[in-house]
Amino acid sequence: MPPAGHSPVPGQMMQRPLLISSLLRHADRYFGQREIVSFGDDRMWHRYTYRDCHRRSRQLANALGALGVRMGDRVGTLAWNGYRHLELYYGITGIGAVCHTMNPRLHAEQLAFIVNDAADKVVFFERSMAPLVRSIVPQCPQVQAFIVLDHHCAGGDLDGIPHLASYEEWLAPHGDEYNWPVFDEDAAAGLCYTSGTTGNPKGVLYSHRSTMLHAWASVAPDAFNLSARDSILAVVPMFHVNAWGLPYAAPMVGAKLVLPGPALDGPALYGLCEQEGVTFAAGVPTIWLGLLNHVREHGLAFSTFARVVIGGSTCPPHLMDGLSQLGLQVIHAFGMTELSPLATVCTLQAHHQGMTREQQTAVLRTQGRPLFGIDLKIVDDDGAEMPWDSKAQGHLMVRGQWVVDAYFGQPPGSAGTDGWFMTGDMARLAPDGYLTITDRSKDVIKSGGEWIGSIDLENIAMTSPAVALAACIGVPHPKWDERPLLVVVARPGHTIDRDALLALFEHKVPRWWVPDDVLVVPQLPLGPTGKVLKLQLRHQFRDHLLAATPVRH
Template identity: 55%
Template sequence: MHGRMMLEPLLISSLLRHAERHAGETEIVSKRVEGDLHRSNWREVARRSRQAAQAFARLGCVPGDRVGTLAWNGHRHLEIYYGTSGSGLVCHTINPRLFPEQVAWIVNDAADRVLCFDTTFLPLVEKIAPMLTTVQYFVVMTSRAHMPAVSSLPGLLCFDDLLAPEDGGYAWPTFDENTASSLCYTSGTTGHPKGALYSHRSTVLHAYAAALPDAMACASRDVVLPVVPMFHVNAWGLPYAAALVGCKLVMPGPHLDGKSLYELFEAEQVTFSAGVPTVWLGLLNHVNAHGLKFSSFKRTVIGGSACPPAMMASLQQDYGVEVIHAWGMTELSPLGTLSKLTTRQQSLPPEQQQRLLEKQGRVIYGVDMAVIDDDGRSLPCDGRSAGNLVVRGHWVIGRYFGQDDSPLVSVDGEPGWFPTGDVATIDADGFMQITDRSKDVIKSGGEWISSIELENIAMAHPGVQEAAVIAAHHPKWDERPLLVVVKKPGAAVTRDELLAFYEGRIAKWQIPDDVVFVAELPHTATGKLHKLRLREQLRSDT
């Protein structure tokens, strides 16, 4: 027997339709690449999103086609978000901080038909354009007045001009809620990046969960400023959650320094934000140096990498900003856990509460998780038993884009769990804490860096016999790569020579900070590098 309820598919367009109808005058503010402060609202964003859908159709795009973006947080990027997904296209956000060849590989793997980009990224697009095999149209996300005077790209289109002929009289189509909506790639820490292809259903459910009180607690009275880029797992879902609750949305564009953020926070009376620890370090340094306070900023979600306890304490105690520690990953759309205390935990002594808040937190409904041993057996939730962290849920991927093989594993004989690659504990209250990573990747300022890739480059140097890369603590970036090298007999290679060897082979921000020369590297019984022992050795030597 079925219930007697309406059957409305969970579509991304329904979020925008709701915001347009019930929060149409609520502001959308953008600090644009052009340097000005642009003011719009949900009604205008909805109209231009419909125009964008019409414009992409005029270019020949059909449902399922991918539209790539290389762009900061701004109203045009938001319009593309909704204009593509709402019309059945796939919005493919691309991380411009990756190495150019990697960006080109991602565009080709996604088979993007259109590539939209901010003027900031024109040099990058001009460089990779000859490598792109599927892009038919290059669209600059600006007005006619700010179009580049000269470009090597043929037939360059202007986004505002592209929308101008359209009347916006477009009816969002209805289709299966499991239709693909957006595509985000991992950072390629082991081999090529892999695509996570989200659905309308998974995205809407993720937006619902993100707005819950035990998650980001978004409400219509909030003023939300996502510092996390829209090219980072869809800005952690905030462009969708903001439409769901109909709140004011403020977007900082490329202006992410402490001074610019503080001024925007104050001018627009921002109440809630989200980003990686590096951003908050810059903001705290600015307010500390100038003796400033926040007049409206009340809470922030910090994720991407572990939030230093001192930063958390400073935001909470010195500035009255609640810090919500979060964990997630591209394959989880990305939210998995957030650190919110239960009623019982709020009665604990302050130091115990703080230790809990420094963990990655509890799952929200829609995600389940477990820690397992190497044989797939679940481990007790006692806060001590560390194991491989696995998850499943409504917005967890089942397969990567373009790949038939499933990465899923079984837990106690039950199939359908995604292995995160993290090692963690879960306590009796459900608080999860990441204790290690099963793959030796380095997370610097919220960006992953592959130790294997760095090691392979070092090993290509004629003076290097063996190399290992490990994470070294950094006060600003959380972690930075440290290169440890065994020289070939008789080789006179220097630190500066090795670091210079990386230039042109990898993005500059991924180059190791320092080099340590050793007589030999520790190995396991099977001949693999023993990085845990190496870290201990270097720690004891310093």
């Protein structure tokens, strides 16, 4: 508060609201010939420019208006990473409506729930997703139009979907003369739902302001370090937290944008990197494991690819090491739907320059430090703040300019505690603010009253050349309440030796942390965002007999 009798002197700068439409207008004016390349659901290439995208987004704005979509209306999308989806990002938000991106990997029941919860007025969808759309139609009577992202509606695969139109035929009659409206920057812009692995998904409603601030933060040198010289491959899906903001960051700096559609296997990604001169990409660990294996198996190398951001779940050290050996700078990041999603990014600071390579590697394996606009703390079970000493483990809490305040439809402030959002992660903080995620709160193993972090154990298991994927869970034990059980998938052509795998843990963790047993399974259950469903594993192996195995407390 200013001193009594005084009031602040107002600044005399222009007031221009932070609106998403300004990004595409900027890219058109100053990077109009920069290319947007996408590989479609129809297996066809498409190339055009930011100027073209801006023109078609204005055309889309006119079409939406003619359809009766108004400011604040929610418009759903079920689409891969492609140019039409990008136009929806800008056309929908540009008129003040809300772009509700939906994950097609959700179960039909969950998808119907979020369409109804969001009260979507229109749903756009890829043709390959027609069976999924058909399955939810009877449960979603409020949807006034379904628009397939294609040139036409011909073919029996779309039968049974009411109020149907094809994107190109629907768009064609409308002109591209449109002036983006100016409105409050705190107006809603995007809606993403959590994956809903336990209970119904919850909606996170982003504003224009929060989205723009997130984009500005993400392009900074110690974040994604993006520029007009980059060619960005958006591997992370556009239905997954707005592709981590890349569809906004790319036009902000004028970078080339490469959208891979559904083709996310190792050979396809390598081909895209080489063909399109990709310099930067972002995605979850499982995607990069596939690319790493492909490059190694065929003795390949990258000619332009330089930086890769890995998030969504903790990056296994062996994956980071493997990509680094190929000459890539691996950037570890932490975020979640409720954080728009970016909270921390791991790059080295000046005081790290004098460290040994091993010490620097240890820093780079953390989730990094928060961007400006994000604040962190860890607390104990009673809510008391814990020290930043790289040792204390507590519940991670976040606040900031692009952090959720309340879930969609809930009262203000209801998603937080005293202005802080509880992430559901267990973490440590170093004295210089570097974050290490040790586990999800619901996945932490409590043995004999002591916490065991499953991520540390999984990372050690993944150093074995025989292990493709690993998950460590707590299972009931008659003496210690819970003990760690390691569940692994073998690499093709490899056999996993239980004792040899457990021997990897010796001298790396306390003896009582070492898993009591190893189970080899054909595959691990993965959720819609690629994360291992540990709750399902806990249920599946809840009766696994551990009593006969010596416990190392």
